[in-house]
Amino acid sequence: MSSDFFAEVRHPIPFGGIESTDPLSFRVYQPDRLVLGKRMEDHLRVGVCFWHSFAWDGRDMFGSGTLDRPWNAGAMDPMDGARMKMAAAFEFFAKLGVPYYCFHDRDVAPDGESFAEFKSNLDALVDDALGYQERTGARLLWGTANLFGHPRYAGGAATNPDPDVFAYAAAQVKNMLEVTKLLGGTNYVLWGGREGYDTLLNTDLRREGKQLARFLHLVADHKHKIGFTGTLLIEPKPMEPTKHQYDFDSATVHGFLARNGLDGEYRLNIEANHATLAGHNFHHEVAYAVANGMFGSIDANRGDPQNGWDTDQFPNSVEDLVMPLYEILRYGGFSTGGFNFDAKLRRQSLHRTDLFHAHIGGIDTLARALLAAADLVERGTLAAIVETRYAGWKDELGTGILDGSLTLADLAAKVESGEIDPQPVSGLQELLENIVNQAIWSTGRSAG
Ligand code: XUL
Numbered sequence: 001m002s003s004d005f006f007a008e009v010r011h012p013i014p015f016g017g018i019e020s021t022d023p024l025s026f027r028v029y030q031p032d033r034l035v036l037g038k039r040m041e042d043h044l045r046v047g048v049c050f051w052h053s054f055a056w057d058g059r060d061m062f063g064s065g066t067l068d069r070p071w072n073a074g075a076m077d078p079m080d081g082a083r084m085k086m087a088a089a090f091e092f093f094a095k096l097g098v099p100y101y102c103f104h105d106r107d108v109a110p111d112g113e114s115f116a117e118f119k120s121n122l123d124a125l126v127d128d129a130l131g132y133q134e135r136t137g138a139r140l141l142w143g144t145a146n147l148f149g150h151p152r153y154a155g156g157a158a159t160n161p162d163p164d165v166f167a168y169a170a171a172q173v174k175n176m177l178e179v180t181k182l183l184g185g186t187n188y189v190l191w192g193g194r195e196g197y198d199t200l201l202n203t204d205l206r207r208e209g210k211q212l213a214r215f216l217h218l219v220a221d222h223k224h225k226i227g228f229t230g231t232l233l234i235e236p237k238p239m240e241p242t243k244h245q246y247d248f249d250s251a252t253v254h255g256f257l258a259r260n261g262l263d264g265e266y267r268l269n270i271e272a273n274h275a276t277l278a279g280h281n282f283h284h285e286v287a288y289a290v291a292n293g294m295f296g297s298i299d300a301n302r303g304d305p306q307n308g309w310d311t312d313q314f315p316n317s318v319e320d321l322v323m324p325l326y327e328i329l330r331y332g333g334f335s336t337g338g339f340n341f342d343a344k345l346r347r348q349s350l351h352r353t354d355l356f357h358a359h360i361g362g363i364d365t366l367a368r369a370l371l372a373a374a375d376l377v378e379r380g381t382l383a384a385i386v387e388t389r390y391a392g393w394k395d396e397l398g399t400g401i402l403d404g405s406l407t408l409a410d411l412a413a414k415v416e417s418g419e420i421d422p423q424p425v426s427g428l429q430e431l432l433e434n435i436v437n438q439a440i441w442s443t444g445r446s447a448g
């Protein structure tokens with residue numbers, strides 16, 4: 001089925017170069033351009049999300065929908081609306097020309113009156129999605145289950161005080177894991193939307209931790225049972241909608257997984273604005289995941305520095321993305337992950353074409369940051385300075401400390417005898433910051 005919801009857009013969005021005056025063209029992003037020997041498209045593995053871009057109509061807690069989304073118009077039969085939404089989404093993926101998309105089960109299928117009806121709605125739409133994937137070439141970066149929208153999940157899903165809710169969540173995840181496998185998805189994401197608390201007064205922290213660990217074990221077991229070869233990802237976020245979310249940040253999730261024997265089963269899906277909400281920056285969250293072998297995938301949407309909530313804006317700052325990309329490049333790039341735009345338009349960006357402007361800008365910003373990060377990798381200056389900074393740890397003293405052959409008393413003796421008398425050295429922070437800026441400025445106009 002072909003649709004024409006985005007009739008004014010050429011297919012697919014062309015590369016116009018940095019001076020292009022066509023707003024519906026890429027300034028930097030060229031899928032086939034080689035960067036460090038790999039195609040730009042294969043570095044970035046861009047995905048579009050179903051929920052903000054197609055399921056959301058612009059409503060917020062103060063007002064109703066504003067966006068021009070005919071498929072969300074109330075009067076329609078829910079399955080007709082869902083089919084129209086899917087047609088629009090795949091038309092958009094193809095016209096934007098990106099390789100991936102992501103969705104929650106509830107983004108595509110109407111709830112129905114029972115779980116069985118929901119499951120059969122989803123099955124029918126997944127069947128349609130298989131056809132669209134085949135015709136357009138769009139692939140599933142990840143699937144996920146919405147375990148936070150329905151009132152039954154108000155007190156959490158896996159961490160709910162009621163085991164019936166745990167079971168319901170288990171059924172939803174089992175189903176969506178199987179759907180993700182059927183669609184050839186490369187990852188499955190768990191975002192713990194309401195796995196946390198609103199008040200400690202009614203919360204048994206120890207019990208909820210055990211429940212969450214059990215749930216994650218069940219999901220990993222089922223993944224192996226059905227032979228899903230994609231990666232299981234957990235998406236940290238410190239708060240919102242709950243006051244406190246258990247998957248607070250990369251380090252907290254890593255610690256929880258390691259304590260529960262799950263660190264071999266899960267990787268992290270890091271979202272830029274969730275890092276900000278946790279009091280970190282995006283670079284920190286990616287660097288932590290990379291340093292601990294936990295890196296998986298990215299949700300690239302940013303926050304607003306003046307707002308303490310999840311604004312989910314499209315990325316538009318090269319500066320914010322260069323160092324996360326540098327970490328990813330030095331890690332060897334994505335394996336199953338990619339850059340998902342879990343980003344939404346502002347409520348006044350009414351037109352369907354605004355979806356293109358938003359994604360084009362975000363993708364160009366990523367592409368531009370990729371060029372700067374690749375330049376940093378190629379020059380090797382940053383890495384060389386860090387290497388020099390720690391060089392002492394390769395010498396006799398450093399290796400003796402780390403391999404356990406030197407005791408506290410041995411070290412004290414060396415200091416007391418005067419053999420060791422360390423002198424402060426510069427951390428070179430401003431020099432390093434200049435090197436990063438130089439990479440950003442010097443790679444600016446070389447695209448094309
Ligand atoms: C919410 C969020 C989710 C996850 C998927 O802040 O980021 O959309 O990405 O459930």
Ligand code: CO
Nearest residue numbers: 235271299342
């Ligand atoms: Co997200």
